[in-house]
Amino acid sequence: MAETNAAxxxxxxxxxxxxxxDSNGSSINADGSSSGVDDPIPVIDYSMLTSDDxxxxxxxxxxxxxxxLEYGSFMVINHGMSDSLISRVYEALAKFFDLNEEExxxxxxxxxxxxxxxxxxDSDLVSSEFIKMVVHPNFHCPTKPAGLTxxxxxxxxxxxxxxxxxxxxISTTLGFEECYIEKRMKLESGCDFITPNDYPLRPYSENxxxxxxxxxxxxxxxxxxxxxxxxxxxxxxxxxxANPQPNSIVVSIADQIEILTxxxxxxxxxxxxxxxxxxRISLPLFIGPSLDTMVSPLPxxxxxxxxxxxxxxxxxxxxxxxxxxxxxxxSCLKNVRL
Ligand SMILES: O=C(O)CCC(=O)C(=O)O
Ligand SMILES: [Fe+2]
Numbered sequence: 001m002a003e004t005n006a007a008x009x010x011x012x013x014x015x016x017x018x019x020x021x022d023s024n025g026s027s028i029n030a031d032g033s034s035s036g037v038d039d040p041i042p043v044i045d046y047s048m049l050t051s052d053d054x055x056x057x058x059x060x061x062x063x064x065x066x067x068x069l070e071y072g073s074f075m076v077i078n079h080g081m082s083d084s085l086i087s088r089v090y091e092a093l094a095k096f097f098d099l100n101e102e103e104x105x106x107x108x109x110x111x112x113x114x115x116x117x118x119x120x121x122d123s124d125l126v127s128s129e130f131i132k133m134v135v136h137p138n139f140h141c142p143t144k145p146a147g148l149t150x151x152x153x154x155x156x157x158x159x160x161x162x163x164x165x166x167x168x169x170i171s172t173t174l175g176f177e178e179c180y181i182e183k184r185m186k187l188e189s190g191c192d193f194i195t196p197n198d199y200p201l202r203p204y205s206e207n208x209x210x211x212x213x214x215x216x217x218x219x220x221x222x223x224x225x226x227x228x229x230x231x232x233x234x235x236x237x238x239x240x241x242a243n244p245q246p247n248s249i250v251v252s253i254a255d256q257i258e259i260l261t262x263x264x265x266x267x268x269x270x271x272x273x274x275x276x277x278x279x280r281i282s283l284p285l286f287i288g289p290s291l292d293t294m295v296s297p298l299p300x301x302x303x304x305x306x307x308x309x310x311x312x313x314x315x316x317x318x319x320x321x322x323x324x325x326x327x328x329x330x331s332c333l334k335n336v337r338l
Contacts, residue, residue: 035239035273036232036238036239036240036241036273037235037238037239037240037241038240038241038243039235039238039240039241040243041067041071041073041074041075041233041240041242041243041244041250042063042066042067042070042071042074042075043074043075043076043077043245043248044060044063044064044067044074044075044076044077044166044251045060045076045077045078046076046077046078046079046080046162046165046166047078047080048060048078049061049064049165049166049169050165060169061169061172061173064166064169064170064173065173068170068173068253068265069264069265071233071235071268072233072252072253072265072266072267072268073233073242073250073251073252073253073268073270074250074251075242075244075245075248075249075250075251076162076166076222076248076249076250076251077245077248079158079162079248079249080158080162081155081158081159081162081247081249083247085151085154085155085158086155086224086247088151089151089152089155089224089283090224090226090227090281090283092145092147092148092151092152093148093196093198093281093283094198094279094281095145095148096131096142096144096145096148096196097129097131097198097281099144099145103144104118104131105118106118106142107131107142112325112326112327114327115133115134115138115140115327116131116132116133116134116140116141116142117131117132117327117328118130118131118132118142119132121210121211121212124204124205124208125208125209125212126208126209126210126211126212127199127200127203127204127208127209127210127274128197128198128199128200128210128211128272129197129198129200130195130196130197130198131195131196132193132194132195132327132328132329133152133193133194133195134191134192134193134327135152135156135192135193135194135285136156136160136190136191136192137188137189137190137191137290139153139156141153152194155224155283156192156194156285159222159224159249159285160192160285160287162222162249163220163222163251163285163287164182164187164287166220166222166251167181167182167187167219167220167287168181168182170220170257170265174261174264174300174301175300176300181219181257181260184260184293184298185219185256185260185288185289185290185293185295186289186290186292186293187287187289187290188290189290190287190288190289190290191288191289191290191291191315191319191326192218192285192286192287192288193218193285193286193288193327193329194283194284194285194286195284195286195329196281196282196283196284197210197211197272197280197281197282197283197284198279198280198281199226199230199272199274199275199279199280199281199282200274200279201275201276201277201278201279202276203274203276208274209271209272209273209274210230210271210272210273210274210280211271211272212271213234213269213270213271214269214270214271214330214331215254215255215267215268215269215270215331215333216252216254216255216267216268216270216284216286216329216331217254217255217256217286217288217318217319217329217330217331217332218254218255218256218286218287218288219254219256219257219260219287219288219289220251220252220253220254220257220287221251221252221254221284221285221286221287222249222250222251222284222285222287223249223250223251223252223282223283223284223285224249224282224283224284225242225244225248225249225250225282226280226281226282226283227246227278227280227281228275228277228278228280229241229242229243229244229275230272230273230274230275230280230282231244231250231270231272231282232270232271232272232273233252233268233269233270234268234269234270239271252268252270253265253266253267253268254267254268254286254331255267255318255331255332255333256288256289256295256315256318258310258333259295259296259297259310259333259336260295260296260297260298260301261297261298261301262297262298262301262302262306262308262309262310263297263306263309263310264301267331267333286329288315289315290315291314291315291316291319291326292314292315292316293314293315294312294313294314295312295313295314295315295318296308296310296311296312296313297309297310308338309337309338310336310337310338311335311336311338313336318332318336319332321335321336322335
C-alpha cells in the first residue's frame, strides 16, 4: 500500500507505532466521508491450527503471527460453529432488540452490581443499541425473548473454545508453551462479556457512525459480524473494511495482549460505520483474564532494548479506570502506556 506520510511507514510492531487516524468519532478521509479501503484482513483456517500435518500447522502458525503483527485482526473460517446456530443467534438477538423500550429499560440501571446492561449510543455522531452481559465465569442473560439464553449459551461455549485455542496459537507464535497465556491470565475464572449491537438502518447523516473509533479491553475479541459489513480497522493510517466472509468469525487483538506482549501485538483501533440499507446485528465476545489477575508485560517480552512500556494493574483496575465500572467494558490503554 503506498503511503504518503513518513510517520506511517513504520511497521505495526514498532514500539512507537500509534494509529494515524483521528479518535474523535469522525473520519480520516479528506472528503469527510466514512468510507474505508477494501484491503482484506488475513484469513486463518481454524481446522489447520490443530492439524496433524506438521507443515500445515506451522504454516498456519506463521499466518497467525503475521496477522497479529500486521493487522491485529483476522477472519477465522472452519471454526466448527454451524451456519444454523449463527442464524439462530441473530434471530434471537433481533427479537431482544425488537422488545418494546419499557422491557429493555429494565436493564438500563447504572448499579455497579449489574451483570446485564442495556443502552443506546445516541448522538449526531453515533447511533446504535447494545446489551452487555457477563457470560463467564457465570452466565447472565435477559429472560426475554424465550430461547435467547439457550442459543447464546450454545454459541458462546463454542466461541470461547475457539478463542482459547487461538490464544494457545498466539502463545506458540510468541515462543511460549501453548497454555502459558491461558494459565497466567487464569482463564478458567476469566471475566468474559458479550455486547451484542443493533445498528440502525438509516443514519441521521451520511457520516454518522455505529460506534466511534475505540480499542477493546480483554485479551481477544471474537466477533460474529452480522449479515452486512460495517466494521472498519485502522491499518497504517487508513480505515480498512473488514468485509468478513459470511459466517466467519472476526478475531481482534485487544488491550491485555498488547500489554502482555509489551506492545509487540497491538490492540486494534476500530470503528463501525452504518449501512443505509440493511439492519446489522453483531455479537462480540470479549475474552479476558480473571478480574484479580495482574496484567503487565511478560518478563520474556522485556529486555534492555524493550523496557516495560505499560503500568502493572489488575484487570479489574484496568476495567474500572476513568470512573467506569467493569460492566462498562471500556479500554483504558492510554492510561497505562508509559
Ligand atoms: O459491531 C462490530 O462490528 C464491532 C463491535 C465493537 O467493536 C464493539 O462492540 O466493541
Ligand atoms: Fe470494539
